Amino acid sequence: MFIPAGNGHDVIKDSDLPTNEAGFIKIDDFGNVKFDDDTYAKNIYAIGDISALEGADWRAKQGHIAEVMARNLAYNIQEKDKGGNSFKGYSEHINILCVMDTGDGASFIYRDAKKAYMIPMPIIGHWLKKGWGAYFRLSKLGRIPRIPGM
Ligand SMILES: Cc1cc2nc3c(=O)[nH]c(=O)nc-3n(C[C@H](O)[C@H](O)[C@H](O)COP(=O)(O)OP(=O)(O)OC[C@H]3O[C@@H](n4cnc5c(N)ncnc54)[C@H](O)[C@@H]3O)c2cc1C
Structure with missing residues (x-):
């Protein structure tokens, strides 16, 4: 199933936030909302699927990118509040990583x-994917510990 990112959320379409053609x-790179005249509002940010990702033609909106953007943005806001400018971007994390059940x-x-492959x-792949789903849900709900780095 291919779901084209061809239509943004009505809430955004009805707002005066700057959008790409698809809405x-x-x-x-750091999650700051960028207006058409290249200005930035002080504290307006967007992350995840609602944002217009930039990058290679094959880029795709994925859960792990949304998580990186969320983590980066929390860090970036803290960095901004401290008066620093060492911000973290999402673009270096753009990749497609998927287990298709x-x-x-x-x-x-x-x-x-640099590379593209399919294994x-x-x-076993079906059961690995099911297992991942259960682990992801339970660990996000705090019912089991998360595996470090995952
Ligand atoms: C069929 C499908 C399969 C996918 N498979 C994978 C995969 O295998 N691996 C992977 O990494 N990614 C996958 N993705 C992509 C992944 O699900 C998204 O990139 C990720 O969920 C984006 O997270 P998000 O928090 O930005 O948005 P979402 O997860 O969409 O969260 C947005 C939330 O906002 C809520 N919301 C909407 N409107 C309003 C409103 N007006 N008021 C309040 N709340 C509102 C929604 O209910 C939703 O809970 C898949 C996506 C789809 C559709």
């Missing part, structure tokens, strides 16, 4: 600026 909020197996898919994972 997603224009930001810079096919019901009786899965495919591991990866793409970044078929018959049978």
